Amino acid sequence: MIPELGSFALMLAFCVALLQGVVPLFASLRGSAANAGAARWMAVARPAAYAQALLVTFAFTCLVQAFVANDFTVLYVAAHSNTLLPLHYRISAVWGGHEGSLLLWIQILVLWTAAVAALSKQLPAEVVARVLGVMGLISVGFLAFILWTSNPFERLLPGSVEGQDLNPLLQDIGMIAHPPLLYMGYVGFSVAFAFAIAALIGGQLDAAWARWSRPWTLVAWTFMTLGIFLGSFWAYYELGWGGWWFWDAVENASFMPWLVGTALIHSLSVTEKRGSFKNWTVLLAIMAFALSLLGTFLVRSGVLTSVHAFATDPKRGLFVLVFLALVVGSSLLLYAWRAPQVGLGGRFAMFSRESLLLVNNVLLLAAAGTVLLGTLYPLFLDALGMGKISVGPPYFETVFVPLMAPMLLLLAAGPFLRWKQAGFKDVRSLRWVGVAAVLLAIAAGVAVGISPLLLMGLTLAAWILIGSVWHLLQRLRVFEDNRTRLDHRLSMLPGSYWGMLIAHAGIGVFVIGVTLAKGREISHDVPMRSGDIHHVSGYDFRFVGLQNVEGPNYSAVRGTFDVTRDGKHIVTLLPEKRQFASGGMPMTEAAIDRGPTRDLYLALGEEIKPGNWIVRIQHKPFVAWIWAGALLIASGGLLAALDKRYRLKKGKA
Amino acid sequence: MKRFILPLGVFAALLGFLWAGLHLNPREVPSPLIDKPAPAFSLTQLHVPERQIGTRDMAGQVWILNVWASWCVACRQEHPVLMELARMKLAPIVGLNYKDGRDDGIANLQRAGDPYLVSAFDQDGRVGIDYGVYGVPETFVIDKRGVIRYKQIGILTPEVVTGTLVPLIAKLNKEGGNG
Amino acid sequence: MVKWLAALLMALALSAQADEDLDKRAAALEEELRCLVCQNQTIADSHAGLAADLRREVREQLAQGKSEQEVLDFMVQRYGDFVLYRPPVKSTTWLLWFGPLLLLLAGAVLLVSRLRSARRETPAPSEEELQRARALLDNDKEQP
Numbered sequence A: 001m002i003p004e005l006g007s008f009a010l011m012l013a014f015c016v017a018l019l020q021g022v023v024p025l026f027a028s029l030r031g032s033a034a035n036a037g038a039a040r041w042m043a044v045a046r047p048a049a050y051a052q053a054l055l056v057t058f059a060f061t062c063l064v065q066a067f068v069a070n071d072f073t074v075l076y077v078a079a080h081s082n083t084l085l086p087l088h089y090r091i092s093a094v095w096g097g098h099e100g101s102l103l104l105w106i107q108i109l110v111l112w113t114a115a116v117a118a119l120s121k122q123l124p125a126e127v128v129a130r131v132l133g134v135m136g137l138i139s140v141g142f143l144a145f146i147l148w149t150s151n152p153f154e155r156l157l158p159g160s161v162e163g164q165d166l167n168p169l170l171q172d173i174g175m176i177a178h179p180p181l182l183y184m185g186y187v188g189f190s191v192a193f194a195f196a197i198a199a200l201i202g203g204q205l206d207a208a209w210a211r212w213s214r215p216w217t218l219v220a221w222t223f224m225t226l227g228i229f230l231g232s233f234w235a236y237y238e239l240g241w242g243g244w245w246f247w248d249a250v251e252n253a254s255f256m257p258w259l260v261g262t263a264l265i266h267s268l269s270v271t272e273k274r275g276s277f278k279n280w281t282v283l284l285a286i287m288a289f290a291l292s293l294l295g296t297f298l299v300r301s302g303v304l305t306s307v308h309a310f311a312t313d314p315k316r317g318l319f320v321l322v323f324l325a326l327v328v329g330s331s332l333l334l335y336a337w338r339a340p341q342v343g344l345g346g347r348f349a350m351f352s353r354e355s356l357l358l359v360n361n362v363l364l365l366a367a368a369g370t371v372l373l374g375t376l377y378p379l380f381l382d383a384l385g386m387g388k389i390s391v392g393p394p395y396f397e398t399v400f401v402p403l404m405a406p407m408l409l410l411l412a413a414g415p416f417l418r419w420k421q422a423g424f425k426d427v428r429s430l431r432w433v434g435v436a437a438v439l440l441a442i443a444a445g446v447a448v449g450i451s452p453l454l455l456m457g458l459t460l461a462a463w464i465l466i467g468s469v470w471h472l473l474q475r476l477r478v479f480e481d482n483r484t485r486l487d488h489r490l491s492m493l494p495g496s497y498w499g500m501l502i503a504h505a506g507i508g509v510f511v512i513g514v515t516l517a518k519g520r521e522i523s524h525d526v527p528m529r530s531g532d533i534h535h536v537s538g539y540d541f542r543f544v545g546l547q548n549v550e551g552p553n554y555s556a557v558r559g560t561f562d563v564t565r566d567g568k569h570i571v572t573l574l575p576e577k578r579q580f581a582s583g584g585m586p587m588t589e590a591a592i593d594r595g596p597t598r599d600l601y602l603a604l605g606e607e608i609k610p611g612n613w614i615v616r617i618q619h620k621p622f623v624a625w626i627w628a629g630a631l632l633i634a635s636g637g638l639l640a641a642l643d644k645r646y647r648l649k650k651g652k653a
Numbered sequence B: 001m002k003r004f005i006l007p008l009g010v011f012a013a014l015l016g017f018l019w020a021g022l023h024l025n026p027r028e029v030p031s032p033l034i035d036k037p038a039p040a041f042s043l044t045q046l047h048v049p050e051r052q053i054g055t056r057d058m059a060g061q062v063w064i065l066n067v068w069a070s071w072c073v074a075c076r077q078e079h080p081v082l083m084e085l086a087r088m089k090l091a092p093i094v095g096l097n098y099k100d101g102r103d104d105g106i107a108n109l110q111r112a113g114d115p116y117l118v119s120a121f122d123q124d125g126r127v128g129i130d131y132g133v134y135g136v137p138e139t140f141v142i143d144k145r146g147v148i149r150y151k152q153i154g155i156l157t158p159e160v161v162t163g164t165l166v167p168l169i170a171k172l173n174k175e176g177g178n179g
Numbered sequence C: 001m002v003k004w005l006a007a008l009l010m011a012l013a014l015s016a017q018a019d020e021d022l023d024k025r026a027a028a029l030e031e032e033l034r035c036l037v038c039q040n041q042t043i044a045d046s047h048a049g050l051a052a053d054l055r056r057e058v059r060e061q062l063a064q065g066k067s068e069q070e071v072l073d074f075m076v077q078r079y080g081d082f083v084l085y086r087p088p089v090k091s092t093t094w095l096l097w098f099g100p101l102l103l104l105l106a107g108a109v110l111l112v113s114r115l116r117s118a119r120r121e122t123p124a125p126s127e128e129e130l131q132r133a134r135a136l137l138d139n140d141k142e143q144p
Helices: A002-030 A036-042 A045-068 A075-080 A087-095 A098-118 A125-149 A173-202 A207-238 A249-274 A278-301 A314-342 A353-383 A393-416 A430-448 A452-475 A486-492 A495-519 A623-641 B002-021 B073-087 B102-112 B126-130 B158-174 C002-030 C049-063 C068-079 C091-119 C127-142
Strands: A522-528 A533-536 A539-550 A554-565 A568-573 A576-580 A587-589 A591-593 A598-609 A612-621 B042-044 B052-054 B063-068 B093-098 B118-122 B138-142 B148-153
Touching (some): A002 A045, A002 A173, A045 A075, A045 A125, A075 A098, A098 A125, A098 A173, A125 A173, A173 A207, A207 A623, A249 A278, A278 A314, A278 B002, A353 A393, A353 B002, A353 C091, A393 A452, A393 A495, A393 C091, A430 A452, A452 A495, A495 A612, A522 A533, A539 A568, A539 A612, A554 A598, A554 A612, A568 A591, A576 A598, A587 A598, B052 B118, B093 B126, B102 B118, B118 B126, B138 B158, C002 C068, C049 C068
Parallel strands (some): B042 B118, B063 B093
Antiparallel strands (some): A533 A539, A591 A598, A598 A612, B063 B138, B138 B148
16 A cells, blocks of 8 residues: 555656646746736745655655565565665665665655755745746656656565565665765756756846855755765775775766866856856756766666666666756757857956866866766767777776876965956965975875875875965964954854865865875785785784674674784784675675774685685775865865855845 | 857767667677687597597588586577577587586586587686687687687577578588688 | 805795786786676676686786786787777777867867957946946945
């Protein structure tokens, strides 16, 4: 009964979404808020948004209930769950497969829509109508996709006695958090998109529009950062080979909107402060969401091979492709039609903060374009009958680093430049920062071993970090005579400033982590028997022994390794090889000793002879800095979004 | 106006490729060995370990090489088609028993029937690597001069046999062979 | 006797070093080759049987003295360019390898044209706009 109610709720939600999508948009085109008739129709938007949120949330709850209650008469539950599965994984299994993850997508979309409806009191009625209308139309598309091709409530009659179990790789806390966070980002870009479309329709693209749009975009971008970080963090300990980024098609599908989203938040700040870049900003907003939809297509259509891909079905792929074509095609058409009338906005000189941010936009777009090129190139060649190739990490690493290096260089300098017209003396003090950065990098390089790439990475990171500190000191006017107290001056700094500073510093920290982890990582695959000792980077790994352990739905072989350094005991690591009751390939559970300057990574490979295992031992310097950097970047985004100027009371916009 | 239509143009091209992609299989690896000489090998025979079988023994005739294993589930699906192919006497079929146990391989043929002229025993899979084998089953058609002319990735179906193999082998048989 | 011992130790040390070098070279090559039966993994990280076989091939060939390029060529001969994660630079991949540079150049062109247009004069405010501006400014000044 309950699954049918869930399905019915989705159908109702579809109707409401249709209403929400069509009526307010149409009304806003016919007349302004001054016209009472049009105003009434436009006012349909908010209640429709709330109704949709209620209905979809109800449907989502029904699916959760089906999982919790082990209702194997529901096909999706039977395919992705199991009576032995612990409760928290039964809940996260809701988004473990294609249909359920789509339901999660729409659930998050309606929550964002409701949030926009609730927090938009200060916006003019036409804008609200258009934004909610566009979001309603997106809902229509996704609900149609679910109802027509991917309904999670489809029955399996007679029901099966036992489910097929959630993929063991997904039975992990990372799996619980990663998709919701990532989807918050993907879906959140639809808000920026809706604002952009609303602006194009209304023909009003000004600083006020940017000020409305920016906090929503910043929050979406922050979630995207967290989602990508968590995916990487999870892959690192879950997949058992010590990697954290493979330039896999699905990883790239999330990285591209992130890159464009980064360009977008910077572009929005220019439009907000100076009224320039309006066309850029609108186009970037459309592109960010287009890339989100493209990601949805790539993951679910079977067009590209990936460990992350959902069960593929070309028919579903076609649906998403048509949806993608309609949404992005119509928005780009609207852009082509309306953008010429938008106007140029404020002037700025060749050397100014605006021009540097323009360079920033271009570099980020070139980076996103490069990732897109590499990801889709095998498809291009195959479609043209010109053979089959693979494009993997060696390609991406070769082309991406030269692209990013100029960006990192300009990153530290940008905040020093004034708006509209900057002078050379703005950045003159930076030469000392440069010298300090090079010296620091050389010193660090001497300690860990010099190589050109390492030096470049460390120099750029130091340049960014020292430059950020220097900027803060200058902004606080520490070196001038000032009557106000230092802590008062600190508290006067706006959230957006802290956001920028911390996010940029986070990038510096991230670059240190990546440079050292990739440059100085040591990895050995060695056969070991009980009693064997292996040495890596001054650490001694002694294989103590094996034992069998039982988990709630698996049985495992656990190895015990004593790690010592200079005779002193550091840690005991317990990697496992798990075999799940539901069958399938055995899972590697790595054992990691994390530290601020290094991670020790241990994983069981294969058992070549009874008791004789191939063990993967890795010493990975400064990996923790990768995670710390990502978290700092996300924090920066959050701080910027919480800036007081976005929290205006009603009527003041 | 022109530069504002550029994003739409690029997007349209992208859509075209994505649509084409829906009809392709990204996991299929076409063989670079088509129209190249079949890699020479000489392995022990599956049933008679003292004797050898290799490419030299099949020179001068059109023949089929079928890669199989007792642990391969899909091969069982293909087996009836192979038996039928053997009955049609189009060309001799040589089996390549890939990464299998000798006893398991022999038992498998005993149970399901033996369509092969003889099976070569490739225990460590090296000959398989030379032929670019990445999945089982795979089937090669080799002409009189020892050149690979066709590779079937995956199971043979009756449609493939009648639609592709029969006309191909007929054509190859008309061709002359030389040293 | 001492000399003989020294020679033996030296040989052992060199062979240990050579082993380590071989390991490093093999590991580097394994990161360049694709596991054909997996969903996008290198042969270094895959547990599949074919991956293990190919790793064995790599190691054996390097030990025989083959160069990295020879080993890669061996693989490509049998499996095609698909097995390489670093696509070869040929006419069909020209756009792939030079694409990023082309994108940058296109961006630079866009940049320069945009910067030039930004320097053009924005139209001077109309008389009506100037009057409104004056009125607003005077209004502000009057407030206490």
